[in-house]
Amino acid sequence: MPLLAGPVCLLLHHPRLSWGLATTASWIAFFIALTLLDQVLSNGTITYALGGWAAPWGIEYRIDEINAFVLLIVSGISAITLPFARTSIEYEINPRRIYILYTAWMLCLTGLLGITITGDVFNVFVFLEIASLSSYTLISLSRDPRSLTAAFRYLVMGTIGATFILIGIALLYIMTGTLNMMDLSQRIPAVADTRTVKMAFTFLIVGIGLKAALFPMHFWLPNAYAFAPSAVSALFAGTATKVAVYLLLRFFFTVFGPEFSFDVMQSDRVLLPLALVGVFAASTAAIVQSDVKRMLGYSSVAQIGYMVIGISLVSVLGVTAGILHLFNHALMKAALFVSLGCVVYRIGSTRLTDMAGVGRAMPWTMGAFVVGGLSLVGVPLTVGFISKWYLILAALEQQWWWLAVLVLVSSLLALIYIWRVVEFAYFKAPADPAREITEAPATLLIPTWLLILANVYFGIDTSLTVGVAERAAKLLMGTAS
Amino acid sequence: MEIFGLYNYWVVVVLMMIGLYVVVASGNLIKKIVGLNIFQTSVFILYISIGKLKGGTAPILMEDPASYSNPLPHVLILTAIVVGVATTALGLALAVRIYGAYGTIEEDEIEEQESTT
Amino acid sequence: MATAIAVARLDQLFAAVMLFGIYSLLSAALFVVMDAVDVAFTEAAVGAGIATILMLSALALTSRTQRPVPRRRHWMATGVVVVTGLGVIYGTLDMPSYGDPNAPAHLHVVPHYLQQSMAEIGIPNVVTSVLASYRGYDTLGETVVIFTAAVGVIGRLGVVPGITAYVKSGGMQHHLILRITAKLMLPLILLFALYVQFHGDYGPGGGFQAGVIFASAFILYGLVFGLEDATAVAPSIVVRVVAACGVLLYALVGVLSLFLGGNYLDYGVLVEDPTQGQHIGILLVEFGVGMTVAASMISLFYAYASYKPEE
Incomplete structure (x- = not known):
């Protein structure tokens, strides 16, 4: 074998x-x-x-x-x-x-x-x-x-x-x-x-x-x-x-x-504060970006921060959360970038101002983006929720209330930058009303929605991901003693 | 252990730092690549120094047994040299293309152009 | 070391690159002093040869001078460098002395190579046997790296088969002496490359060095007779196919040993006698390495030489 x-x-x-x-x-x-x-x-x-x-x-x-x-x-x-x-x-x-x-x-x-x-x-x-x-x-x-x-x-x-x-x-x-x-x-x-x-x-x-x-x-x-x-x-x-x-x-x-x-x-003492500062700084930077792809790039930096937070808790639960987030973030970021790919295919740009009004023109694409975005924020029924949940559990296990609160607050930052995209896509009038924008072709939409469905599926049925992550974490921690 | 036995490593460190300095300080893209090369070569010297054995000879087996220098670092560095030249080639190709697109290979001039567009 | 400082200070990029070549050659000499003949060989061919050529051609395509470093960056760089430097020196404090035969590095894995490789593989050059057999997978990776670089450079600079507009065709053709010397040199270089290729089992050398030397013969040809003639001898598409085949050859040797019941890249199963099998396996993979390296280097050269800035 x-x-x-x-x-x-x-x-x-x-x-x-x-x-x-x-x-x-x-x-x-x-x-x-x-x-x-x-x-x-x-x-x-x-x-x-x-x-x-x-x-x-x-x-x-x-x-x-x-x-x-x-x-x-x-x-x-x-x-x-x-x-x-x-x-x-x-x-x-x-x-x-x-x-x-x-x-x-x-x-x-x-x-x-x-x-x-x-x-x-x-x-x-x-x-x-x-x-x-x-x-x-x-x-x-x-x-x-x-x-x-x-x-x-x-x-x-x-x-x-x-x-x-x-x-x-x-x-x-x-x-x-x-x-x-x-x-x-x-x-x-x-x-x-x-x-x-x-x-x-x-x-x-x-x-x-x-x-x-x-x-x-x-x-x-x-x-x-x-x-x-x-x-x-x-x-x-x-x-x-x-x-x-x-x-x-x-x-x-x-x-x-x-x-x-x-x-x-003592690397946990260095990593934890760095990761926390990273989460906040990168999320804030993401909020002020005018290009959506770049915004997601900053958001990735922030999300890596969550994984490191999990790791630097040095407990089975924390490491599980880190590994889980590794999997879940891969799913949601891939989904988000892929749906942006659809946008690029039709309008040739990912600048926020250019995306004004695409929500109505490309309902499936932007629908996918919104679900992916919710997952990034950590709304229940998506994978993002699961990893945040475990991260918070791990923080609470160490009696670190402040950490759990910080994680929640930083999620709000994610909500803000995702909301900005939603606002432009659905509530702003298109910059150039004469331009006809149609929905992305099915060859693009099907993989996008596959990823989105995976986001939701693993958000509901967590037995596989959590099970494996837990075993991996136990294995990693087990080599210690 | 005496401090004197380490001078070889310290020379390497100085070389390393010169290379790193060039990479960080210079705004010229090709100079950066040259700096990277110096940086990498100094690490190669570090590895080879590890492999050296007092009184050893090159690790090609001969009839009469002698002490040989350690072949493993040599192998690693052969690989690393290739990796280094591969990186250099790619970096230079990018620099050439950047020159084609911006007409300069100075980092700050490129930044100016990027911020205006 | 003095050369390195000079490189750092020079604003004239051309001189800096030439000095880098010298620096590289010096470190090759240093490698010989430290018994690493194989590495010295490679460093001389690659660092002093190929890398310098590449840098020069990149310079030819861009500009030759550098603007002085602003003061702010200067301090920032010094800061980074001093911190890292002190870090490494701190780390060296507990290292075994230079040349100490009792250092752990010499006592753990390596004695096995030195004592057993003759019996298990049957070739005297330990570097080759470690390279191609014990750590054969690393070498496969290395071959892939150089292939990746070639792909990347082609992707970036783009070699369009048949187009050689940029190099004034036959740049140096009118130099009679150059042409004749080059013609005399070429067979010798090629012969030497083959020698290095197949002699790697016994002395310093092997697929990688041979590939570089082989490629340098072509580059010389291209420089003297112009790119058109060089591409006529070795069309870029052929070169690329050869590069790909080299990687495949290496990988397929691995699969072959898989099918014959061994592990991936276990040459021992290739023929009846394991030692003989090792020998054949090493020859084959070294040949694969040589092919890929030579072909990649040549296509790198083509890519730089035929590059034409898009207006």
Whole structure:
């Protein structure tokens, strides 16, 4: 059975293929991820030694609840947004470059899945670079020249981040002589008191933080999301930062162990306030944006803040909330970006003023946007509610009333920025009444509504998501004791 | 452990910081890429320093057993060099396109143009 | 180190790039001193060679001077740098000394490579066996990275097959001496590339270095005889197909071993004798690496050389 893991990546290596193959590969990867998750849930952790060399000499895949879950998210989002991409990309991109886009898309997916599945820290770096290089390409493929500068800035920040990670790996290797995650986690406690390991920890976390757009290091993200082609924004929002957050979890809990991460390094005391400030600052920034895509970019920064809040509570419930939000936010952001893609397809812009009156012209599209937006705010019956609920529960469990209140207040900020879009879309007269705007074609609407329905479905039936997240959280916390 | 045994690493750190300084300080996009390269190369030197063994030779096995330097960092750095040049190529390509779109590769001039449009 | 400072201070980008080349070459020399011959080889070919060429061509397409750094950024940068620098130095304080044979890095995983690889894989260059076999998956990733970059650059600069308007065709064709020297050099370079490719098992070298050298032969050809002639020898579409095939070759070797009952990328099952299988597997994947690297580099060169700013 674990043999299947090899073909997952292999299928994605196929270069230069058109949309059809990309979609097929994505769906296959999605189903393999489903099977893997199922296997992991019933049989426990799967390991698979690449090249037949046992770890720590060779590189191994190591799949437990948490990365099986992340694999599912990543491949699922890709599988759902690709059908959407076909029409949307044809509209937004120079036709000669479309095949490049799908190649880069596949490479990006390879990179993201590779990061998630591997059990070797240097391998993480290699796949991180695959994912980043292809994402710079994906962003810059848009026709807007500003996408170039956005991609360049992302490239510089991303490379600094990756090099920081590289330094961290070097320092770890000096002290332990191994690169395998499980091996590292066994050998680190012996040298945990050294300044070298502490610095390694710091460098790794800062590097990953850059990639995840943690609050003070988020400046590249809103522009990158705003100027990328819509389908690409949806992919990134659903996957790229999520994988970085996964890495954060992995290093905190598996490699260094919660004891070192939180008792010795006290990183929860740094992360929690930063995340809180991040949530508020980014939400406020989102309110004043005039471009809806950019607004969602800022909102993503805020949402990552929620995940980090969950993680830095360092309790099973908190980590569960973090992982849940990872899944749920992927769903809702992808849905929102995809519905904006429909808007772009018809009116060619996502500026608030240009969107005046589209609510009546495109009822299905904007309907989808509103449901996605409600989910972002955290209204009951949507996924957003579930993750906020767990986050608040986790805060209350620690008797931190103020935190629960802050989370609620910040949700109001989300309500404000979503409301602004609704106001423009439904209650403002169109800027140019003569222009005929029709509903987006069905090829765009069907994937959009699939995502929206997923938002609602997982908001009502939470047994799968909460169950898996809880088991993953227990596993992560369990490695501590 | 004596402080003296670490001087090699400190040289690396200085190089690293020069590279990082160039990246952060310069507004010229190509200069930024050059800085990134210096930054990365210094990290390569860090890795290779880890691998060095006193009295060791290059890790190519020979008849008479000797002590070899550590091959693993070498392998990692081979990979990292490739990654570095790949990043450079892509970054430069972006810079060229930016020049095509804005007529400059100075960051602040680009920002001015972006804010006016 | 002095060169690095000079690079930082120079406003003349052209000189800065040339100095960077020298810096890269110096660090390659440093790698030899520290016994990393394979790495030195690569750094010399890539850092001093390819990266510098790319930077120069990017400069040719943009502007050559830089505006002075404003004071505010200067302080900000210094701040960031000092904090990080102190951080790393703090971290180094507990590190084992340089060259210490008892450092954990030398005691844990590596002895296995040094002692067992001859028996398990049967080639003397440990770097190659770790690269292609023990950590073969990393190398697959690396090949994909360079392929990604090529895809990205093509996507951004766009090579339209057959269009070579930008390079004045046959830029240096009238230099008789250059042409003759180039003609003499080319076969030698190509031969050397092949030697490096297949000798990687025994001495320093391997698919990656060979690919770079191979590509540099083409770049030389393109520079001297003009892009048109170069694309006539190797049309860009062919180059791209080769790049893709290289990645596929590597990946397919993995699948093959999967079908033969081994794990992914386990070359031991390719033929009866596992050691022999390892050998063949390494040769094949190194060849795949060589193909992709050479083809990617050439297409990078084409992309830069044929780029024409859109008016």
